[in-house]
Amino acid sequence: VPFRCLVVDDNQRFLEVARRSLEWQGLDVVHIATSIDTALAAIEAGRPDVVLIDVSLGEESGFELLRRLIERFPHLAGRGIMISTRAEEDYTDLMDGMSAAGFLAKSALSVNAIRALIPGLP
Amino acid sequence: MAGEGPGGPAAELNASRLRLMAELDGAYERIERELHDGVQQRLTTTGMELRLVEASLPDGDPARAALADIGEQLRAMEAEVRTLSRRTFPAILSEAGLGPAMRSFARHAPLPVELSIGTLPRCPALVETTAYHVVSDVVAHAARTQAGFVTVEISERDGSLRVVVTGGAEVTQIVRDRVDALGGRLETQAERVVAELPTG
Numbered sequence A: 001v002p003f004r005c006l007v008v009d010d011n012q013r014f015l016e017v018a019r020r021s022l023e024w025q026g027l028d029v030v031h032i033a034t035s036i037d038t039a040l041a042a043i044e045a046g047r048p049d050v051v052l053i054d055v056s057l058g059e060e061s062g063f064e065l066l067r068r069l070i071e072r073f074p075h076l077a078g079r080g081i082m083i084s085t086r087a088e089e090d091y092t093d094l095m096d097g098m099s100a101a102g103f104l105a106k107s108a109l110s111v112n113a114i115r116a117l118i119p120g121l122p
Numbered sequence B: 001m002a003g004e005g006p007g008g009p010a011a012e013l014n015a016s017r018l019r020l021m022a023e024l025d026g027a028y029e030r031i032e033r034e035l036h037d038g039v040q041q042r043l044t045t046t047g048m049e050l051r052l053v054e055a056s057l058p059d060g061d062p063a064r065a066a067l068a069d070i071g072e073q074l075r076a077m078e079a080e081v082r083t084l085s086r087r088t089f090p091a092i093l094s095e096a097g098l099g100p101a102m103r104s105f106a107r108h109a110p111l112p113v114e115l116s117i118g119t120l121p122r123c124p125a126l127v128e129t130t131a132y133h134v135v136s137d138v139v140a141h142a143a144r145t146q147a148g149f150v151t152v153e154i155s156e157r158d159g160s161l162r163v164v165v166t167g168g169a170e171v172t173q174i175v176r177d178r179v180d181a182l183g184g185r186l187e188t189q190a191e192r193v194v195a196e197l198p199t200g
Helices: A012-024 A036-046 A062-072 A088-095 A111-117 B009-056 B062-088 B091-096 B098-108 B125-145 B173-181
Strands: A005-008 A030-033 A050-054 A080-084 A102-105 B113-117 B150-157 B160-166 B185-189 B192-198
Touching: A005 A012, A005 A036, A012 A030, A012 B009, A030 A036, A036 A050, A036 A062, A050 A062, A062 A080, A080 A088, A088 A102, A088 B091, A102 A111, B009 B062, B009 B091, B009 B125, B009 B173, B091 B098, B091 B125, B098 B113, B098 B125, B098 B150, B125 B150, B125 B160, B125 B173, B125 B192, B173 B185
Parallel strands: A005 A030, A005 A050, A050 A080, A080 A102, B113 B150
Antiparallel strands: B150 B160, B160 B192, B185 B192
């Protein structure tokens, strides 16, 4: 059984395409959420192994979601990956001190890229 | 004295300058966000959809090469929009403050920029954008006229943000106006620009 994944983004079309793409690459369970509250509820319900979080969730911050989900689900420390269409290097400083597994440009999103950032995934 | 003191015509004129600055910065920030949330997001998503279509075709299908080519075009467009949006407004400035914004600026600057920035408190948006403009202005001019490098020191003490740029001495009038409107001081010496901005 491959790992379970939750994708959080405020753009519905991206979420649909990301889900189709990750499922095509072999994931069975790809849940999606559009806000901090719906993401936390989806983690409670779906118990994902990996959470992909857009840096900006409309008015909300993806980094804020990362902080809150690790506080509430400590086993997900190092299991969150920040994603953005912006350049990775712009977030290098913000990533420091966060318990994220890393950063992925949305255009580079793939199951292999996730596995490369988080070793030992089912 | 007419025109002096709080509430007088001079104070009202300065308040108006600050409102204009805030309006201009806000407009650029909104355009950057629209580029990022709109065009850039769409290009990325369309590229992903294209790869899914490509992957669903049998090996050796000639359409695969054509789709891969379109994918390359999309990636190039995405890179162009990313550069354009970064030039429009540094989103990281409002998201994370002057330190991270300066490090991002240095990475993309047209000449080497050496930074010396300690831990800075978040300052009012106009102070942060003005400090950013002082640096980017001096660097842009230095890049046009010389091939050396620039050093940037930013520190905060007693309610004042101090920006020292060494390696260039040209500042546009509009940046001087910004510093002036904030009640700050800007000095240019040989190959050195020093700006002091009140943060209160």
